[in-house]
Amino acid sequence: MQKEKSELMEWLKAIVIAVVFVIAIRTFIFTPTLVSGASMMPTYEDGDRVVVNIIGKQISGLERFDVIVFKATEEKDYIKRIIGLPGDHIAYKDDVLYINGNPYDEPYLNAYKEQLIDNGTLTQDFTLEELTNVSTIPDGYLFVLGDNRRFSNDSRNPAVGLISMDTVIGKANIRFYPFDHFGIVK
Template sequence: MKEKKTKNETWEWIKALLIAFGLAAIIRVFLFTPIVVDGVSMMPTLENGDRMIVNKIVYTIGEPDRFDIVVFHAEEEKDYIKRIIGLPGDTVEYQNDVLYINGEPFEEPYLDQSKQEIAENQLTEDFTLLDKIQSEVVPEGHVFVLGDNRRQSKDSRHIGAVSIDEIIGSTRIVFWPFKDFGFVN
């Protein structure tokens, strides 16, 4: 009788573990996945080595928003983390370190620290979409992305507009290092 109870208990543990691993796999593949920031292109918002959670379902049920931080497949078969600046149909232009979208100036508070550190120079060089992607507007089905570290970021100024289909998801949560745990804007 004890032997049957032990076998039954062992089988229950095995089933519980299989279910747990199955759920973890489903969550990671379809809902959320961790990512490690590699490089300095999003500093000071994100630091090299920050570990984040990527929400993979956000754009399945909704559309990208301006200033979302997204992870996408880049041409070099590497995933990039950048900030969405231009949405489909937008005009994007920089003049005297000011972002203009559809002719209207936009504040970028996430750049304030960087601008203060280099007060004598521009953080973002002057450009128009025509200069960078040979189009006056962001193409349909695409977004224009920039890294927050404008001087050291390989982004849409270099790789062109990013297809929305290449976006893995949005990320706003740093979970490691623990001192930086929380949401980023």
């Protein structure tokens, strides 16, 4: 009887340690997130499941063109791409991104631009001032856009606006579902 009780206690300890380990990993390192909506197409599709690297933002910081997940509201998280960092001036003209007056290539949008059938632009012209009434992004804030520029609720919408770095949960760069699209996404 004593041997069975000891074995049961060992199993119970192992299970408790495993549960604590899983909770710690999900809380402090990685967490899964469901992509809801089409705002990041074609990079991420509605229903994709991605791993959000929580600790990555502390280790390597947030960089231009990183795909991040952030708290948009108390109940809702958004997934978007960082376009502007603190101190940047952002503008779009004729489907070209300008940061501080310099044109930037966005290769992740090329396939989408090729699919346009109306000969229009993927991203409408704008300047940071027109959208936010500031000329440069303030310290502690980011300007984010969805890759599906025509159908994205992002920093161009006053309800979202510039996002505080404090609301960023982490970087999203690994898709684990659907399984046939498993891998690192840029």
